Amino acid sequence: MSDRRWLVTFGTGLIILSVVLYVLHFLAFHDLYYITSYTLGDLAFLPLEVLLVTLVFHQVLAFRDRRQRKEKQNMLIGVFFSALGTQLLTYVSDNDPDRDRIRPLLMVADTWTAKTFREVAARLKRHPSHVRIDSVDLTAVKRFLGSREDLLLRLLENPMLLEHETFAGLLRAIFHFDEELQRRPDLSRLPESDITHLGGDLERIYGLLIREWLDYMRYLQKNYPYLFSLAMRTNPFDETASAIVA
Known part of the structure; x- marks a missing residue:
């Protein structure tokens, strides 16, 4: 008043x-x-x-505000991939039965253009994102995600990331999977039906994670070449990946 x-x-x-x-x-x-x-x-x-x-x-x-908000969103997404996303994607992709077919597609290079990223993203939509759940060490995944729960909670609470619908969906999927694992005291004695259920949750994460990782790689290439260099050298789909500059 x-x-x-x-x-x-x-x-x-x-x-x-x-x-x-x-x-x-x-x-x-x-x-x-x-x-x-x-x-x-x-x-x-x-x-x-x-x-x-x-x-x-x-x-x-409004354009300036959107650009600033987008920049802040990508900073938070960078924190996610540094602390959690890249390691999770590396492990899950190693249990992808179609990994030999998808890996050459995701060997991101500094020569990629915006058109290349769009074409790869379009092809990823047809990738089934299957995971051999029987080969996944659920106890190790449970321990890993449990150690990152505080980070997941902080990211989920951040209003900036809630505006990014696809990434927010990825965070919710990971948090849900973590909750599923934490509520099972003994993951070594699960019935086949429950293992299949957990496999579906992990495949949902895998599909979302690949697309968000590719989008983040495109952002780094365009805006931060030095960060993009490290991301290429630690590519989750590169079996010979190493942070050491050869």
Whole structure:
């Protein structure tokens, strides 16, 4: 209420000041024609001014705000891949029965263009994202995800990432899978039906994780070449990957 009162007072003061200045101008020069024509000219320009301020200037600010928010989102996504995502993707992809077919497709290089990334992303949509759940050490995965629960919670609570729907979906899928594992005290004695259920959860994560990783690689290549260099050298789909520069 006080903000509204302040705006009304401020607006009224500006109007009164304008009237006083016009009166002073008339008293000094006795030129009503100039005052009238000048006022009409200002009124005629007012719609264009509103257009420029509310549309053009607003769009410029909105674009800048979106770019800043996108940058902050990608910083958080970078934290995710550094602390969790790359390791998880490496392990899960090693248990992909179609890994020999998909690995050559995901050997990202600095010569890739935006078109290359789009083509690979389109081909990934047809990849089944299967996981040999019988080969997965669920106890080790449980321990790994359990050690990263605080990070997952912080990322899920961040409103910036909630705006990124696909990445938020990935975080929810990982957190759900972690919760499934933590609620099973002994993962070595699960019935086949339960193992199949967990395999479905892991395959959901795998499909989302590949796409988000590829999108993040494209972002790094475009904006941070030095980070992209490390990401290429630690590519989860490269069997000879090493952070050491040869």
